[in-house]
Amino acid sequence: MNKEFDLIARYFSRPAPSGFLGVGDDCAMFPVEPGFHLATSTDLLIEGRHFFADVEPGALGHKALAVNLSDLAAMGARPIACLLSLALPAIDHDWLAAFSRGFHELAESAGCPLIGGDTARSVNGVIVNVTVMGQVRPHQALRRAAAKVGDDIWVTGTLGAADIALRLLQGRLPPDPELLAATRAALERPLPPWRYAQSLAGVAHAALDISDGLQQDLGHILKASGCGAVLDYAALPLDPALRGLDDDVLRQALLAGGDVYQLCFTAGRDKRETLRLLADQAATRVTRIGYIRAEPGLEVRGPGGMDITAQAGGFDHFS
Amino acid sequence: MNKEFDLIARYFSRPAPSGFLGVGDDCAMFPVEPGFHLATSTDLLIEGRHFFADVEPGALGHKALAVNLSDLAAMGARPIACLLSLALPAIDHDWLAAFSRGFHELAESAGCPLIGGDTARSVNGVIVNVTVMGQVRPHQALRRAAAKVGDDIWVTGTLGAADIALRLLQGRLPPDPELLAATRAALERPLPPWRYAQSLAGVAHAALDISDGLQQDLGHILKASGCGAVLDYAALPLDPALRGLDDDVLRQALLAGGDVYQLCFTAGRDKRETLRLLADQAATRVTRIGYIRAEPGLEVRGPGGMDITAQAGGFDHFS
DSSP: OHHHHHHHHHHTOOOOOTTOBOBTBSSEEEEOOTTOEEEEEEEEEEBTTTBOTTOOHHHHHHHHHHHHHHHHHHHTOEEEEEEEEEEESSOOHHHHHHHHHHHHHHHHHHTOOEEEEEEEEOSSSOEEEEEEEEEEOGGGSOOGGGOOTTOEEEEESOBSHHHHHHHHHTTSSOOOHHHHHHHHHHHHSOOOOHHHHHHHTTTOOOEEEOSSOHHHHHHHHHHHHTOEEEEEGGGSOBOGGGTTOOHHHHHHHHHHOOOOOOEEEEEOGGGHHHHHHHHHHTTOOEEEEEEEESSSEEEEEOGGGOBOOOOOOOOOTTO | OHHHHHHHHHHTOOOOOTTOBOBTBSSEEEEOOTTOEEEEEEEEEEBTTTBOTTOOHHHHHHHHHHHHHHHHHHHTOEEEEEEEEEEESSOOHHHHHHHHHHHHHHHHHHTOOEEEEEEEEOSSSOEEEEEEEEEEOGGGSOOGGGOOTTOEEEEESOBSHHHHHHHHHTTSSOOOHHHHHHHHHHHHSOOOOHHHHHHHTTTOOOEEEOSSOHHHHHHHHHHHHTOEEEEEGGGSOBOGGGTTOOHHHHHHHHHHOOOOOOEEEEEOGGGHHHHHHHHHHTTOOEEEEEEEESSSEEEEEOGGGOBOOOOOOOOOTTO
16 A cells, blocks of 8 residues: 555646545545536556557557546536556556656646546556546436437547558558558547537537447447438548548548547537537537438448448457 | 447446436436535456455455445445446356346445446456445545544454455465354455444544555554554454454454455544444444544554554555
């Protein structure tokens, strides 16, 4: 407990925000504003499963928090604070310094201070578990089941780069150092649109973050909401670094590529102007890519209106 | 994501309490009562480090939640809900059924429903991370720094059994099947006094849960509160199963034995009757074991008033 505590104190302790109780007691504590509910999510990342052993530790620290902030964003929740569990095979001060810097930089910019956690020596490889907590008015939360027939479908940011970077790193695409350099940040340092997401609460209807691929993730909204959708393939916001790639590679990246951590959301047609204005204010790119229909199923309309719905699934941790 | 989700649904999903949002969206959500702060803690348990590979899965499910409930108890917080991250090397349905039963039985009795989580395939061994969330009025929370000179020191439950069971299992004591049978539940199925703990908010001063040994843990209160303490060794509530053991073994178990998950707390002398009444109502054993003094340091008074403060430290994950 002593050395363990020193470790936390040295790399992870920051002064807790006013009114918060941070590291050093049995629990961390913080207030939730009246009228809001607490929103929370947790993600476990394991070396050799979710990241490579030689991952740049700053990128890992960033991403471990980013994937959780993405879940808060998908509810339209404002981040309040986070907890970090970290197991390491040995204490490596350079590694810890870089990891904690990557973590804290994102925590600060997202307003999601680290207020507690746990550390341990692992038997094998690095293990990271982050829990985020945020707040949202319960009736404004962006639920998966809230899509309405006639809604527009939108995505934030661009699509495809993280998938291409992953495939390059895994050797599933021919080596291309230039393309890897242009796409790697999307995989390793995703930036969920947390500011924009908060402004969507009470404006948009359904939302989720694209972690397992647009097609599969949108499928969760359709299933939960009991409806279908049509996507306009040509409208999908392709990452500019991917221009010129083979059509099949692009289709896979756009429709089934995971690790995106951007939002896919639905909203009424009367909200188009509002959504673009809010996006400008949050400096977030937003693109309208289709609409919700009553008829079940997801149809992706390609050139000439042909259905090009990809058969590729998303990422399955147990497959 | 599909099979992963099925796994969660099959073994861990329960209907979320009214007003809560449980498994199935990007975040879980729940209300926090006005006037209360959210209290939260997280614990990471790794096979081969925190538990044996052949641990009975029901006991592991129980303990993973119990150690976290113990942290809430140590703040005087009422449990609201919990999150579970679970990584397994392979899907073993018998194991999952037993683990989830152990987890849910405790969650139900403590009023701390599982409302979300994450699952993954591990590379090596089982990994469990639990995050608990509860609520407490901020000015009534049992802080480590809140001990006052003249306070009584109390412990809940009994001491020593978990340590003896652990030493028997590790072969650090001669085999004794009868003693192991009598002590094993204390190690594997600890029951933190969560009901009593809630009633201590606003009544007691400082508190923590005994996870690393009474002496070391009480030291955290003394350091945080800037005071010292005297313990009456003869008053320590020895687990009845340990009667007749060697004095040295007992002293180690009582003062330095970890994994207890009972509370050590301080309270004004005027609260003795109240504390006993509340303990009766919660069916919790409570024992007054010493007092807080201004002079720094911890003195354990043995037979004849001699200081027998053990030199043994507690458990250090990185030692």
